[in-house]
Amino acid sequence: MKPDNTRNTVIFVVCMVAILIGYQVFVLGPQAEKRRAELAAQAPAAEKIAEGDVAVGASATPTGTVFITDRTRALGSAARVPIKNPMVEGSLSLQGGRIDDLYLSTYRETLAKDSPAVELFRPVGMEHAYFAQFGWRGANIAGGVPGPNTVWSLTQGQTLTPTTPVTLTWDNGQGLRFTRVVSIDDQYVFTLKDTVQNLGTQAITLAPYGRVERQGVPETLGKNQILHEGGIGAFGDGEKYVSEQLKYKDWAKKPREDFASTGGWLGITDKYWMAALIPDQAEKIQALFRVTDAAQDIHSAEFLGEPRTVQPGGQIVETQRLFAGAKRNEILSAYEKSLNLPRFIYAIDWGFLFFLTRPIFLLVEFFYGLVGNFGVAILLLTLTIKLIMFPLANKSYESLSKMRKLQPQMEAIKAKHKDEPAKIQQETMALYQREKINPLAGCLPILVQIPVFYALYKVLYVTIEMRHAPFFAWIEDLSARDPTNIWNLFGLIPWDPATAPLIGGLLSGAGSGFTLGLSVLAIFYGFTMWLQTAMNPPAPDPVQRQIFQLMPIVFTFIMAVFPAGLLIYWAWNNILSIAQQYFIMHRFGAENPIDDFIARLKGEKKKAA
Template sequence: MQPQDNSRNTVIFMVIAAIFLIGYSFFVWQPQEQRRAAEAKRTVAEQKLQTAPAAPSAPVFTTDRRVALAAGGARVPIRTETMTGSLSLNGGRIDDLFLTRYRETIDKDSPAVELFRPEGMRHAYFAQFGWSGQNVPGGVPGPNTPWRLTQGATLTPTAPITLVWDNGAGLRFTRRISVDEQYMFTVSDTVANLSTQAITIAPGAIVQRQGVPDDLGRNQILHEGAIGTFGDGTAFSTQQLKYKAWAKKEVQEHESTGGWLGITDKYWMAALIPAQDEKIQAEFRVRDQDHYDIHSATMIGEARTIQPNTQITETQSLFAGAKRNEILRGYERSHGIPRFIYAIDWGFLFFLTRPIFMVVEFFYGILGNFGLAILALTLTVRLIMFPLANKSYESMSKMRNLQPKMEDIKKKHPEDPQKQQVEIMALYQREKINPLAGCLPLLLQIPVFYAVYKMLFVTIEMRHAPFFGWIRDLSAPDPTTIWNLFGLLPWDPSSVPMIGGYLTGTFALSVLAIFYGLTMWLQMAMSPQAPDPMQRRLFQFMPIVFTFIMATFPAGLLIYWAWSNILTIFQQYIIMHRFKAENPIDTFLARFQKAKA
């Protein structure tokens, strides 16, 4: 039997080992396997293309955006403080959109983020509104309807536009499109029945994406794909459908009163929003997976019967933009959109992730830097856990002082582990020590650690948010690695063909990660040593392993964890001084003073 004094160290070791194994599998091994599979799939596809004649139905894409835009017919420019682009009069399609407040990279000359892309280009992405109906004389507006611009020249927040189409059989469709200062389009369709018979039609809208993002599969803890919130008008739930699951189940249908649905990326989303008192039929569909791989989110409203010489008006909305917390929350309140804030993938620990983000946002409002806000968050977490941690470190200090007595017991009964355990337990009882007390703060830190990582990963506020010095993006790994001599060489290791992903993944080692590893080593050195030599060696090895693992994590997470280690070290040092327990800091200072003398 193992002595009881090993129990605390065993628990800590198991927790750290579990974090290591899960973290390595989740963030290193799985992405590498997916990259290898994707490379192999592309290689096979390229070989097939080289050896087999092109299929007649194979898509041909243009890389020239101007050609694709011209093929869509006449256009109306879109200009706001947050967006630029155009919509096509052919079908009234919103298919050309850039988010001007965001750049593809941190470089100043980097192009604006593209959201919508016109058909004819690879990965076309657009939104369209229309009507459906059976046996309607003259038909209803469709994907290729030639709308006529009757009011406005450029769509801006202060200048809506009006489009008109007459079907030639007594139905006149008038569409008014407006856009606000952020990312919300409002589409009001008025249908006038000038014929002599009643007609029945239903409003509808679609967000369509051809293909999937090129970096799909790299973000293991993130939802990308179909998303929607559905309910009965009072209670709602949010449904998510990743691209891989979507491909397996080609059609998924939902009935709802109000709600919303669309297609989401990590930071961007296109979502259709009906009137919140209207019943809709929602559908997520994927088709033509061999060629265009078309993904669509569609909603159909209630059918309306329009009597002769009367008209109806249907108003729908389109959100097309960045999933910024305060913007989504503002639309949730002003437009009554249920659970719109959950367009951000807060994860299963949303009850921690959202409050942590709100705390960081609060500190950012005071300090003006998200890196400093993370430091303030860390201090807040440590203050909340201070009473529990204090008791834990007191117990650890007492155990450190008992190490000589525990060694005497082992020497006294070297061949009787059971007798060792009995006497060590009696020693714990006399000294009023709980050997497992030091594990609880560590266990409580694990969900907080995950929530901080999730917050850094999914919130656009963290994207390209600088700290100080070389840390220009808290949501990305530290760019200084051994492969660019810790930032001295002006090149990106990830750009190396074939092995770039491994250089910045498995074998990455950054300045921030090394600093984190040193703080982890010092914190573990201040804890009571494991009596078992094998455990002791494993504990000594763990900071080195975690230094390499954490190098691939966002810089903001390393700042959080390293600062948390520093606060822990300071707290432990004070308590160990109070209990006169030996600690490595005093030992080092004593040796330094002796060497200096």
């Protein structure tokens, strides 16, 4: 390689590392310090709330928001009905009939043994309040209809369970009586059956509504480009339905978006969890996503049903449902069938490659049913993909083996015409033609692998089945990064690299898309990529050759921040490719680094090409 090319390559690598370190030190570092300072500034206010020095439920402002930090105090403003089934627990407030206190009891926030259950709903008054509410709307109704502050009476039942529904009633004092029977199944669906009786002398007209509201979006949501978080739903005319998504960042730009639909569903989704309103599937509704208070950043998904008239002495009955839980594939699929919900399975963000992501997920789940380990299931999936592409890969590796065997002839051509690049190119292509070699054939397996790689990344990232799924040894969560780090000798030194001044984030990879803290899996992946690159014929151009030699190093650092399951897939894929390529190269008698290494172990001299 020419000295100028070597110098330029070194300068490029040094500049790239300098930029990454500078970004960490001067951008990410100060941002982290600013966040810590903001949290420290909020601490005195939180202490005042706990001591009772600040009025409970003080209104929020953009510059200084005061919230209730004690959940018990937030829950205690009105009587409540406990909620309990095998999947969720919490309570329902008689004020407004809100479902605003809900934990997913089968999921934990972290892998720690003392980790609390995942919180879905949170009562009004706390930061990031999140709840669902149902009711009626009507104009010029004497005595009114039950609203957000109406206190219902519990007239039957004590605890809401799959076998014990509860009944709530409210009388407006002007001839209208509202009765609500709330039930829950053994998973994530609440059913609300509302009855309105007109005991007066005048006909009244009213319409049912449902609302899921989130008061302020947590900082951790809506930041990832590969994942949808925000408004979600499916709307149509009773025959054809279309899925709709509204990311938080777009929601702020479109404070109101309406959809007309017959049935369907809508709600707010996070990565793994969702709250979705499910009207009667024969009901014509007006669905609405909106931001109602820019200061408090209140997002809501709502629907309003058709107006109906209740004659004196008559009554009407309306049934609505709420899904509030984890987006597990088999659960969503079962509800889609049992409740006749259109495209409910697409509450999981399968992405634009859904035709790959869903089959890949189903195949991984099938293998998991056989072996009981998602990591092993990923290995079996990789093996299956390799078997499917075996003929294509064989042709590719045969071409690469022939090219490697022709290296001496190609070097001779370059030596013969060292000052005539056009002549070198002409004779090289003629050599390829005589030997029936396609120099582009080696790229085909890689090109085919790219969409599969992305689809598997999507599956690992968005499906809750992969969340906290262990492999073996230290890999306890396939959807998270490998926790080992080269800077503490993979855990042998009792030190957290994240605590290093200025560059802690860069060493640990926390909160960034790049890290210098290589893990065991990242290093193993890098080794397999280097070995596979070394088995390919070297590029004819010296600069290209240097770039290809650097690629395993660069990709090792890039891939270090990816989920462990993805590194397992790619490293295992490389191992299978190396095995297949070695077999073919050995058969064709092409030089390869594995045979060279074995020869050195035996003390044999390298065979002449």
